[in-house]
Amino acid sequence: MTDTTAAAPHHSWFHRNRKTITPWLFLLPGILFFSVYVIYPIIQSINLSFYKWDGLGEAEYVGTANYERLASDRAFTVSLFNNMKWLLLYLLAIPAGLFIALFLNQTVRGIRIYKSLFFFPFVISQVVVGLVFTWFYDPNFGLLNGILGAVGLGPINVLGDPALATYGIIAAGLWPQTAYCMILYLTGLNAVDPEQIEAARLDGAKGWRMLWHIIIPQLKPATFIAFVVTIIGALRSFDLISIMTNGGPFGSTRVLSFYMFEKALSEYGFRMGYGAAIAVVLFFIMLFFIAYFLWSMYQDEKGR
Structure with missing residues:
Protein backbone atom coordinates (compact mmCIF):
# COMPACT_ATOMS: atom_id res chain seq x y z
CA MET A 1 0.00 0.00 0.00
CA THR A 2 1.51 3.27 -1.09
CA ASP A 3 1.34 6.52 0.84
CA THR A 4 -0.74 8.92 -1.25
CA THR A 5 -0.05 11.88 1.02
CA ALA A 6 2.28 14.23 -0.79
CA ALA A 7 5.39 15.06 1.13
CA ALA A 8 5.56 18.67 2.20
CA PRO A 9 8.07 20.54 0.06
CA HIS A 10 11.27 21.47 1.82
CA HIS A 11 11.63 25.25 1.87
CA SER A 12 14.99 26.94 2.20
CA TRP A 13 15.80 29.34 5.04
CA PHE A 14 15.63 32.28 2.61
CA HIS A 15 12.19 31.19 1.35
CA ARG A 16 10.85 30.92 4.90
CA ASN A 17 12.18 34.37 5.88
CA ARG A 18 11.78 36.20 2.59
CA LYS A 19 9.31 38.72 4.02
CA THR A 20 11.88 39.80 6.58
CA ILE A 21 14.91 39.66 4.29
CA THR A 22 13.49 41.36 1.17
CA PRO A 23 13.19 44.89 2.67
CA TRP A 24 16.78 44.66 3.94
CA LEU A 25 18.01 43.70 0.47
CA PHE A 26 16.46 46.88 -0.92
CA LEU A 27 17.95 48.92 1.94
CA LEU A 28 21.40 47.33 1.68
CA PRO A 29 22.84 49.65 -1.06
CA GLY A 30 21.67 52.74 0.84
CA ILE A 31 23.05 51.40 4.14
CA LEU A 32 26.35 50.62 2.45
CA PHE A 33 26.72 54.11 0.95
CA PHE A 34 25.61 55.74 4.22
CA SER A 35 28.17 53.73 6.17
CA VAL A 36 31.02 54.52 3.78
CA TYR A 37 30.30 58.21 3.18
CA VAL A 38 28.73 59.26 6.51
CA ILE A 39 29.40 56.87 9.41
CA TYR A 40 33.04 56.11 8.54
CA PRO A 41 34.02 59.83 8.09
CA ILE A 42 32.39 60.64 11.44
CA ILE A 43 34.43 57.94 13.19
CA GLN A 44 37.54 59.06 11.33
CA SER A 45 37.00 62.70 12.40
CA ILE A 46 36.53 61.71 16.04
CA ASN A 47 39.74 59.67 15.89
CA LEU A 48 41.63 62.51 14.16
CA SER A 49 40.62 64.97 16.89
CA PHE A 50 42.99 63.17 19.28
CA TYR A 51 45.99 63.78 17.02
CA LYS A 52 48.20 66.67 15.96
CA TRP A 53 48.49 66.46 12.19
CA ASP A 54 49.26 68.88 9.37
CA GLY A 55 47.61 66.72 6.70
CA LEU A 56 50.90 65.57 5.16
CA GLY A 57 53.35 64.25 7.72
CA GLU A 58 52.96 61.62 10.42
CA ALA A 59 50.14 62.20 12.91
CA GLU A 60 51.16 62.64 16.56
CA TYR A 61 48.80 61.38 19.27
CA VAL A 62 48.04 64.18 21.78
CA GLY A 63 45.03 62.77 23.62
CA THR A 64 42.51 65.40 24.69
CA ALA A 65 44.92 68.33 24.17
CA ASN A 66 42.91 69.70 21.24
CA TYR A 67 39.75 69.79 23.35
CA GLU A 68 41.56 71.35 26.29
CA ARG A 69 42.85 74.07 23.97
CA LEU A 70 39.31 74.75 22.78
CA ALA A 71 38.24 75.61 26.32
CA SER A 72 40.65 78.57 26.42
CA ASP A 73 40.32 79.61 22.77
CA ARG A 74 38.46 82.94 22.63
CA ALA A 75 37.82 82.61 18.89
CA PHE A 76 36.11 79.25 19.54
CA THR A 77 33.94 80.84 22.25
CA VAL A 78 32.91 83.65 19.87
CA SER A 79 32.13 81.10 17.15
CA LEU A 80 30.05 78.99 19.53
CA PHE A 81 28.13 82.04 20.76
CA ASN A 82 27.47 83.11 17.16
CA ASN A 83 26.15 79.63 16.41
CA MET A 84 23.67 80.03 19.26
CA LYS A 85 22.53 83.33 17.71
CA TRP A 86 22.09 81.60 14.38
CA LEU A 87 20.18 78.77 16.03
CA LEU A 88 17.72 80.99 17.91
CA LEU A 89 17.06 83.52 15.14
CA TYR A 90 17.00 80.95 12.32
CA LEU A 91 14.01 79.29 13.97
CA LEU A 92 11.99 82.36 12.96
CA ALA A 93 11.91 80.81 9.48
CA ILE A 94 9.50 78.13 10.72
CA PRO A 95 6.55 80.34 11.83
CA ALA A 96 7.26 82.72 8.92
CA GLY A 97 7.13 79.81 6.47
CA LEU A 98 3.92 78.55 8.06
CA PHE A 99 2.07 81.86 7.75
CA ILE A 100 3.24 82.40 4.17
CA ALA A 101 2.08 78.86 3.35
CA LEU A 102 -1.34 79.58 4.92
CA PHE A 103 -1.60 82.69 2.77
CA LEU A 104 -0.55 80.89 -0.41
CA ASN A 105 -2.96 78.05 0.30
CA GLN A 106 -5.90 80.38 -0.33
CA THR A 107 -7.79 80.40 -3.60
CA VAL A 108 -7.35 84.01 -4.62
CA ARG A 109 -6.66 85.65 -7.94
CA GLY A 110 -3.00 85.61 -9.01
CA ILE A 111 -1.96 83.12 -6.33
CA ARG A 112 0.40 81.34 -8.76
CA ILE A 113 2.39 84.55 -9.20
CA TYR A 114 2.67 84.95 -5.43
CA LYS A 115 3.80 81.33 -5.07
CA SER A 116 6.49 81.84 -7.70
CA LEU A 117 7.77 84.98 -5.96
CA PHE A 118 7.98 83.30 -2.56
CA PHE A 119 9.47 80.12 -4.05
CA PHE A 120 12.21 82.03 -5.92
CA PRO A 121 14.70 82.40 -2.98
CA PHE A 122 14.75 78.62 -2.52
CA VAL A 123 16.01 77.84 -6.03
CA ILE A 124 18.88 80.34 -6.17
CA SER A 125 22.36 79.61 -4.88
CA GLN A 126 23.46 80.69 -1.40
CA VAL A 127 26.38 82.43 -3.08
CA VAL A 128 23.93 84.56 -5.08
CA VAL A 129 21.97 85.29 -1.90
CA GLY A 130 25.17 86.41 -0.18
CA LEU A 131 26.13 88.70 -3.06
CA VAL A 132 22.65 90.23 -3.28
CA PHE A 133 22.57 91.05 0.43
CA THR A 134 26.14 92.34 0.35
CA TRP A 135 25.05 94.86 -2.29
CA PHE A 136 21.87 95.55 -0.30
CA TYR A 137 23.91 96.41 2.82
CA ASP A 138 26.62 98.38 0.98
CA PRO A 139 27.14 101.70 2.86
CA ASN A 140 27.79 103.67 -0.36
CA PHE A 141 25.17 102.55 -2.87
CA GLY A 142 23.15 99.88 -1.07
CA LEU A 143 19.36 99.92 -1.12
CA LEU A 144 19.16 99.67 2.69
CA ASN A 145 20.87 103.00 3.26
CA GLY A 146 18.80 104.51 0.45
CA ILE A 147 15.65 103.52 2.33
CA LEU A 148 17.03 104.79 5.65
CA GLY A 149 18.04 108.07 4.03
CA ALA A 150 14.53 108.51 2.63
CA VAL A 151 13.09 108.44 6.17
CA GLY A 152 15.78 110.71 7.61
CA CYS A 181 9.84 75.96 5.33
CA MET A 182 7.00 77.43 3.26
CA ILE A 183 7.32 74.58 0.74
CA LEU A 184 7.24 71.99 3.53
CA TYR A 185 4.09 73.51 5.00
CA LEU A 186 2.39 73.86 1.62
CA THR A 187 2.94 70.12 1.13
CA GLY A 188 1.62 69.44 4.62
CA LEU A 189 -1.48 71.57 4.10
CA ASN A 190 -2.44 69.38 1.13
CA ALA A 191 -2.69 66.45 3.56
CA VAL A 192 -4.88 68.24 6.14
CA ASP A 193 -8.16 66.38 6.65
CA PRO A 194 -10.99 68.62 5.34
CA GLU A 195 -13.55 66.68 7.42
CA GLN A 196 -11.87 67.76 10.66
CA ILE A 197 -11.88 71.37 9.49
CA GLU A 198 -15.55 71.18 8.58
CA ALA A 199 -16.41 69.58 11.94
CA ALA A 200 -14.46 72.31 13.77
CA ARG A 201 -16.35 74.99 11.84
CA LEU A 202 -19.66 73.44 12.88
CA ASP A 203 -18.44 73.60 16.48
CA GLY A 204 -17.71 77.31 16.07
CA ALA A 205 -13.91 77.14 15.76
CA LYS A 206 -12.30 79.75 13.53
CA GLY A 207 -9.24 81.95 13.24
CA TRP A 208 -6.52 81.23 15.79
CA ARG A 209 -8.52 78.45 17.47
CA MET A 210 -8.87 76.63 14.17
CA LEU A 211 -5.18 77.09 13.41
CA TRP A 212 -3.89 76.05 16.84
CA HIS A 213 -6.19 73.11 17.61
CA ILE A 214 -6.98 71.67 14.17
CA ILE A 215 -4.44 72.64 11.51
CA ILE A 216 -1.11 72.78 13.38
CA PRO A 217 -1.53 69.31 15.03
CA GLN A 218 -1.94 67.83 11.53
CA LEU A 219 1.23 69.61 10.39
CA LYS A 220 3.49 67.92 12.96
CA PRO A 221 5.43 65.85 10.37
CA ALA A 222 6.15 68.98 8.31
CA THR A 223 7.07 70.90 11.48
CA PHE A 224 9.47 68.16 12.54
CA ILE A 225 11.27 68.22 9.18
CA ALA A 226 11.33 72.03 9.23
CA PHE A 227 12.92 72.05 12.70
CA VAL A 228 15.58 69.48 11.79
CA VAL A 229 16.50 71.13 8.48
CA THR A 230 16.54 74.62 10.02
CA ILE A 231 18.72 73.57 12.96
CA ILE A 232 21.18 71.82 10.65
CA GLY A 233 21.19 74.86 8.36
CA ALA A 234 21.86 77.20 11.29
CA LEU A 235 24.71 75.11 12.68
CA ARG A 236 26.49 74.51 9.38
CA SER A 237 26.21 78.10 8.12
CA PHE A 238 29.41 78.59 6.14
CA ASP A 239 28.81 79.84 2.59
CA LEU A 240 27.02 83.09 3.47
CA ILE A 241 29.71 84.02 6.00
CA SER A 242 32.47 83.20 3.52
CA ILE A 243 30.87 85.34 0.80
CA MET A 244 29.67 88.29 2.88
CA THR A 245 32.37 88.87 5.53
CA ASN A 246 34.90 86.02 5.39
CA GLY A 247 34.58 85.82 9.17
CA GLY A 248 35.16 89.54 9.77
CA PRO A 249 35.14 92.21 10.90
CA PHE A 250 37.81 91.17 13.42
CA GLY A 251 36.49 87.61 13.51
CA SER A 252 33.13 88.72 14.92
CA THR A 253 31.01 86.69 12.45
CA ARG A 254 32.83 83.36 12.72
CA VAL A 255 30.77 80.26 13.45
CA LEU A 256 32.05 76.77 14.27
CA SER A 257 31.94 75.49 10.68
CA PHE A 258 33.86 78.50 9.40
CA TYR A 259 36.37 78.41 12.27
CA MET A 260 36.90 74.68 11.61
CA PHE A 261 37.69 75.50 7.96
CA GLU A 262 40.11 78.25 9.01
CA LYS A 263 42.00 76.00 11.40
CA ALA A 264 42.08 72.87 9.24
CA LEU A 265 42.62 74.29 5.75
CA SER A 266 43.25 78.05 5.72
CA GLU A 267 45.95 78.76 8.28
CA TYR A 268 49.61 77.97 7.72
CA GLY A 269 50.47 74.65 9.29
CA PHE A 270 47.07 73.06 8.55
CA ARG A 271 45.95 72.07 12.06
CA MET A 272 43.79 69.14 10.97
CA GLY A 273 43.45 67.63 14.44
CA TYR A 274 42.31 70.91 15.97
CA GLY A 275 39.85 71.43 13.12
CA ALA A 276 38.54 67.90 13.65
CA ALA A 277 37.99 68.67 17.36
CA ILE A 278 35.86 71.70 16.38
CA ALA A 279 33.95 69.50 13.91
CA VAL A 280 33.27 66.91 16.64
CA VAL A 281 31.86 69.59 18.96
CA LEU A 282 29.63 70.84 16.15
CA PHE A 283 28.52 67.28 15.35
CA PHE A 284 27.45 66.56 18.92
CA ILE A 285 25.54 69.84 19.15
CA MET A 286 23.62 68.85 16.01
CA LEU A 287 23.15 65.32 17.33
CA PHE A 288 21.70 66.62 20.60
CA PHE A 289 19.00 68.69 18.91
CA ILE A 290 18.11 66.08 16.31
CA ALA A 291 17.96 63.32 18.96
CA TYR A 292 15.70 65.51 21.09
CA PHE A 293 13.23 66.08 18.25
CA LEU A 294 13.31 62.40 17.25
CA TRP A 295 12.60 61.40 20.86
CA SER A 296 9.76 63.94 21.11
CA MET A 297 8.28 62.63 17.86
CA TYR A 298 8.57 59.04 19.08
CA GLN A 299 6.89 59.82 22.40
CA ASP A 300 4.10 61.65 20.58
CA GLU A 301 3.49 58.71 18.24
CA LYS A 302 3.63 56.21 21.12
CA GLY A 303 1.06 58.21 23.09
CA ARG A 304 -1.55 57.97 20.34
Whole structure:
Protein backbone atom coordinates (compact mmCIF):
# COMPACT_ATOMS: atom_id res chain seq x y z
CA MET A 1 0.00 0.00 0.00
CA THR A 2 1.51 3.27 -1.09
CA ASP A 3 1.34 6.52 0.84
CA THR A 4 -0.74 8.92 -1.25
CA THR A 5 -0.05 11.88 1.02
CA ALA A 6 2.28 14.23 -0.79
CA ALA A 7 5.39 15.06 1.13
CA ALA A 8 5.56 18.67 2.20
CA PRO A 9 8.07 20.54 0.06
CA HIS A 10 11.27 21.47 1.82
CA HIS A 11 11.63 25.25 1.87
CA SER A 12 14.99 26.94 2.20
CA TRP A 13 15.80 29.34 5.04
CA PHE A 14 15.63 32.28 2.61
CA HIS A 15 12.19 31.19 1.35
CA ARG A 16 10.85 30.92 4.90
CA ASN A 17 12.18 34.37 5.88
CA ARG A 18 11.78 36.20 2.59
CA LYS A 19 9.31 38.72 4.02
CA THR A 20 11.88 39.80 6.58
CA ILE A 21 14.91 39.66 4.29
CA THR A 22 13.49 41.36 1.17
CA PRO A 23 13.19 44.89 2.67
CA TRP A 24 16.78 44.66 3.94
CA LEU A 25 18.01 43.70 0.47
CA PHE A 26 16.46 46.88 -0.92
CA LEU A 27 17.95 48.92 1.94
CA LEU A 28 21.40 47.33 1.68
CA PRO A 29 22.84 49.65 -1.06
CA GLY A 30 21.67 52.74 0.84
CA ILE A 31 23.05 51.40 4.14
CA LEU A 32 26.35 50.62 2.45
CA PHE A 33 26.72 54.11 0.95
CA PHE A 34 25.61 55.74 4.22
CA SER A 35 28.17 53.73 6.17
CA VAL A 36 31.02 54.52 3.78
CA TYR A 37 30.30 58.21 3.18
CA VAL A 38 28.73 59.26 6.51
CA ILE A 39 29.40 56.87 9.41
CA TYR A 40 33.04 56.11 8.54
CA PRO A 41 34.02 59.83 8.09
CA ILE A 42 32.39 60.64 11.44
CA ILE A 43 34.43 57.94 13.19
CA GLN A 44 37.54 59.06 11.33
CA SER A 45 37.00 62.70 12.40
CA ILE A 46 36.53 61.71 16.04
CA ASN A 47 39.74 59.67 15.89
CA LEU A 48 41.63 62.51 14.16
CA SER A 49 40.62 64.97 16.89
CA PHE A 50 42.99 63.17 19.28
CA TYR A 51 45.99 63.78 17.02
CA LYS A 52 48.20 66.67 15.96
CA TRP A 53 48.49 66.46 12.19
CA ASP A 54 49.26 68.88 9.37
CA GLY A 55 47.61 66.72 6.70
CA LEU A 56 50.90 65.57 5.16
CA GLY A 57 53.35 64.25 7.72
CA GLU A 58 52.96 61.62 10.42
CA ALA A 59 50.14 62.20 12.91
CA GLU A 60 51.16 62.64 16.56
CA TYR A 61 48.80 61.38 19.27
CA VAL A 62 48.04 64.18 21.78
CA GLY A 63 45.03 62.77 23.62
CA THR A 64 42.51 65.40 24.69
CA ALA A 65 44.92 68.33 24.17
CA ASN A 66 42.91 69.70 21.24
CA TYR A 67 39.75 69.79 23.35
CA GLU A 68 41.56 71.35 26.29
CA ARG A 69 42.85 74.07 23.97
CA LEU A 70 39.31 74.75 22.78
CA ALA A 71 38.24 75.61 26.32
CA SER A 72 40.65 78.57 26.42
CA ASP A 73 40.32 79.61 22.77
CA ARG A 74 38.46 82.94 22.63
CA ALA A 75 37.82 82.61 18.89
CA PHE A 76 36.11 79.25 19.54
CA THR A 77 33.94 80.84 22.25
CA VAL A 78 32.91 83.65 19.87
CA SER A 79 32.13 81.10 17.15
CA LEU A 80 30.05 78.99 19.53
CA PHE A 81 28.13 82.04 20.76
CA ASN A 82 27.47 83.11 17.16
CA ASN A 83 26.15 79.63 16.41
CA MET A 84 23.67 80.03 19.26
CA LYS A 85 22.53 83.33 17.71
CA TRP A 86 22.09 81.60 14.38
CA LEU A 87 20.18 78.77 16.03
CA LEU A 88 17.72 80.99 17.91
CA LEU A 89 17.06 83.52 15.14
CA TYR A 90 17.00 80.95 12.32
CA LEU A 91 14.01 79.29 13.97
CA LEU A 92 11.99 82.36 12.96
CA ALA A 93 11.91 80.81 9.48
CA ILE A 94 9.50 78.13 10.72
CA PRO A 95 6.55 80.34 11.83
CA ALA A 96 7.26 82.72 8.92
CA GLY A 97 7.13 79.81 6.47
CA LEU A 98 3.92 78.55 8.06
CA PHE A 99 2.07 81.86 7.75
CA ILE A 100 3.24 82.40 4.17
CA ALA A 101 2.08 78.86 3.35
CA LEU A 102 -1.34 79.58 4.92
CA PHE A 103 -1.60 82.69 2.77
CA LEU A 104 -0.55 80.89 -0.41
CA ASN A 105 -2.96 78.05 0.30
CA GLN A 106 -5.90 80.38 -0.33
CA THR A 107 -7.79 80.40 -3.60
CA VAL A 108 -7.35 84.01 -4.62
CA ARG A 109 -6.66 85.65 -7.94
CA GLY A 110 -3.00 85.61 -9.01
CA ILE A 111 -1.96 83.12 -6.33
CA ARG A 112 0.40 81.34 -8.76
CA ILE A 113 2.39 84.55 -9.20
CA TYR A 114 2.67 84.95 -5.43
CA LYS A 115 3.80 81.33 -5.07
CA SER A 116 6.49 81.84 -7.70
CA LEU A 117 7.77 84.98 -5.96
CA PHE A 118 7.98 83.30 -2.56
CA PHE A 119 9.47 80.12 -4.05
CA PHE A 120 12.21 82.03 -5.92
CA PRO A 121 14.70 82.40 -2.98
CA PHE A 122 14.75 78.62 -2.52
CA VAL A 123 16.01 77.84 -6.03
CA ILE A 124 18.88 80.34 -6.17
CA SER A 125 22.36 79.61 -4.88
CA GLN A 126 23.46 80.69 -1.40
CA VAL A 127 26.38 82.43 -3.08
CA VAL A 128 23.93 84.56 -5.08
CA VAL A 129 21.97 85.29 -1.90
CA GLY A 130 25.17 86.41 -0.18
CA LEU A 131 26.13 88.70 -3.06
CA VAL A 132 22.65 90.23 -3.28
CA PHE A 133 22.57 91.05 0.43
CA THR A 134 26.14 92.34 0.35
CA TRP A 135 25.05 94.86 -2.29
CA PHE A 136 21.87 95.55 -0.30
CA TYR A 137 23.91 96.41 2.82
CA ASP A 138 26.62 98.38 0.98
CA PRO A 139 27.14 101.70 2.86
CA ASN A 140 27.79 103.67 -0.36
CA PHE A 141 25.17 102.55 -2.87
CA GLY A 142 23.15 99.88 -1.07
CA LEU A 143 19.36 99.92 -1.12
CA LEU A 144 19.16 99.67 2.69
CA ASN A 145 20.87 103.00 3.26
CA GLY A 146 18.80 104.51 0.45
CA ILE A 147 15.65 103.52 2.33
CA LEU A 148 17.03 104.79 5.65
CA GLY A 149 18.04 108.07 4.03
CA ALA A 150 14.53 108.51 2.63
CA VAL A 151 13.09 108.44 6.17
CA GLY A 152 15.78 110.71 7.61
CA LEU A 153 18.02 108.09 9.21
CA GLY A 154 21.78 108.08 8.87
CA PRO A 155 23.71 105.47 6.86
CA ILE A 156 24.88 102.31 8.61
CA ASN A 157 27.58 99.85 7.63
CA VAL A 158 25.91 96.57 8.60
CA LEU A 159 28.69 94.20 7.51
CA GLY A 160 31.44 96.54 8.79
CA ASP A 161 30.04 96.79 12.32
CA PRO A 162 31.00 93.87 14.63
CA ALA A 163 27.76 94.37 16.58
CA LEU A 164 25.53 94.15 13.48
CA ALA A 165 27.35 91.95 10.98
CA THR A 166 26.20 88.58 12.36
CA TYR A 167 22.56 89.70 12.43
CA GLY A 168 22.86 90.99 8.87
CA ILE A 169 24.10 87.60 7.65
CA ILE A 170 21.37 85.77 9.58
CA ALA A 171 18.76 87.98 7.91
CA ALA A 172 20.21 87.01 4.53
CA GLY A 173 20.02 83.32 5.47
CA LEU A 174 16.42 83.61 6.67
CA TRP A 175 15.28 84.63 3.19
CA PRO A 176 15.82 81.23 1.46
CA GLN A 177 15.24 79.25 4.66
CA THR A 178 11.76 80.73 5.06
CA ALA A 179 11.00 79.74 1.47
CA TYR A 180 12.07 76.16 2.23
CA CYS A 181 9.84 75.96 5.33
CA MET A 182 7.00 77.43 3.26
CA ILE A 183 7.32 74.58 0.74
CA LEU A 184 7.24 71.99 3.53
CA TYR A 185 4.09 73.51 5.00
CA LEU A 186 2.39 73.86 1.62
CA THR A 187 2.94 70.12 1.13
CA GLY A 188 1.62 69.44 4.62
CA LEU A 189 -1.48 71.57 4.10
CA ASN A 190 -2.44 69.38 1.13
CA ALA A 191 -2.69 66.45 3.56
CA VAL A 192 -4.88 68.24 6.14
CA ASP A 193 -8.16 66.38 6.65
CA PRO A 194 -10.99 68.62 5.34
CA GLU A 195 -13.55 66.68 7.42
CA GLN A 196 -11.87 67.76 10.66
CA ILE A 197 -11.88 71.37 9.49
CA GLU A 198 -15.55 71.18 8.58
CA ALA A 199 -16.41 69.58 11.94
CA ALA A 200 -14.46 72.31 13.77
CA ARG A 201 -16.35 74.99 11.84
CA LEU A 202 -19.66 73.44 12.88
CA ASP A 203 -18.44 73.60 16.48
CA GLY A 204 -17.71 77.31 16.07
CA ALA A 205 -13.91 77.14 15.76
CA LYS A 206 -12.30 79.75 13.53
CA GLY A 207 -9.24 81.95 13.24
CA TRP A 208 -6.52 81.23 15.79
CA ARG A 209 -8.52 78.45 17.47
CA MET A 210 -8.87 76.63 14.17
CA LEU A 211 -5.18 77.09 13.41
CA TRP A 212 -3.89 76.05 16.84
CA HIS A 213 -6.19 73.11 17.61
CA ILE A 214 -6.98 71.67 14.17
CA ILE A 215 -4.44 72.64 11.51
CA ILE A 216 -1.11 72.78 13.38
CA PRO A 217 -1.53 69.31 15.03
CA GLN A 218 -1.94 67.83 11.53
CA LEU A 219 1.23 69.61 10.39
CA LYS A 220 3.49 67.92 12.96
CA PRO A 221 5.43 65.85 10.37
CA ALA A 222 6.15 68.98 8.31
CA THR A 223 7.07 70.90 11.48
CA PHE A 224 9.47 68.16 12.54
CA ILE A 225 11.27 68.22 9.18
CA ALA A 226 11.33 72.03 9.23
CA PHE A 227 12.92 72.05 12.70
CA VAL A 228 15.58 69.48 11.79
CA VAL A 229 16.50 71.13 8.48
CA THR A 230 16.54 74.62 10.02
CA ILE A 231 18.72 73.57 12.96
CA ILE A 232 21.18 71.82 10.65
CA GLY A 233 21.19 74.86 8.36
CA ALA A 234 21.86 77.20 11.29
CA LEU A 235 24.71 75.11 12.68
CA ARG A 236 26.49 74.51 9.38
CA SER A 237 26.21 78.10 8.12
CA PHE A 238 29.41 78.59 6.14
CA ASP A 239 28.81 79.84 2.59
CA LEU A 240 27.02 83.09 3.47
CA ILE A 241 29.71 84.02 6.00
CA SER A 242 32.47 83.20 3.52
CA ILE A 243 30.87 85.34 0.80
CA MET A 244 29.67 88.29 2.88
CA THR A 245 32.37 88.87 5.53
CA ASN A 246 34.90 86.02 5.39
CA GLY A 247 34.58 85.82 9.17
CA GLY A 248 35.16 89.54 9.77
CA PRO A 249 35.14 92.21 10.90
CA PHE A 250 37.81 91.17 13.42
CA GLY A 251 36.49 87.61 13.51
CA SER A 252 33.13 88.72 14.92
CA THR A 253 31.01 86.69 12.45
CA ARG A 254 32.83 83.36 12.72
CA VAL A 255 30.77 80.26 13.45
CA LEU A 256 32.05 76.77 14.27
CA SER A 257 31.94 75.49 10.68
CA PHE A 258 33.86 78.50 9.40
CA TYR A 259 36.37 78.41 12.27
CA MET A 260 36.90 74.68 11.61
CA PHE A 261 37.69 75.50 7.96
CA GLU A 262 40.11 78.25 9.01
CA LYS A 263 42.00 76.00 11.40
CA ALA A 264 42.08 72.87 9.24
CA LEU A 265 42.62 74.29 5.75
CA SER A 266 43.25 78.05 5.72
CA GLU A 267 45.95 78.76 8.28
CA TYR A 268 49.61 77.97 7.72
CA GLY A 269 50.47 74.65 9.29
CA PHE A 270 47.07 73.06 8.55
CA ARG A 271 45.95 72.07 12.06
CA MET A 272 43.79 69.14 10.97
CA GLY A 273 43.45 67.63 14.44
CA TYR A 274 42.31 70.91 15.97
CA GLY A 275 39.85 71.43 13.12
CA ALA A 276 38.54 67.90 13.65
CA ALA A 277 37.99 68.67 17.36
CA ILE A 278 35.86 71.70 16.38
CA ALA A 279 33.95 69.50 13.91
CA VAL A 280 33.27 66.91 16.64
CA VAL A 281 31.86 69.59 18.96
CA LEU A 282 29.63 70.84 16.15
CA PHE A 283 28.52 67.28 15.35
CA PHE A 284 27.45 66.56 18.92
CA ILE A 285 25.54 69.84 19.15
CA MET A 286 23.62 68.85 16.01
CA LEU A 287 23.15 65.32 17.33
CA PHE A 288 21.70 66.62 20.60
CA PHE A 289 19.00 68.69 18.91
CA ILE A 290 18.11 66.08 16.31
CA ALA A 291 17.96 63.32 18.96
CA TYR A 292 15.70 65.51 21.09
CA PHE A 293 13.23 66.08 18.25
CA LEU A 294 13.31 62.40 17.25
CA TRP A 295 12.60 61.40 20.86
CA SER A 296 9.76 63.94 21.11
CA MET A 297 8.28 62.63 17.86
CA TYR A 298 8.57 59.04 19.08
CA GLN A 299 6.89 59.82 22.40
CA ASP A 300 4.10 61.65 20.58
CA GLU A 301 3.49 58.71 18.24
CA LYS A 302 3.63 56.21 21.12
CA GLY A 303 1.06 58.21 23.09
CA ARG A 304 -1.55 57.97 20.34
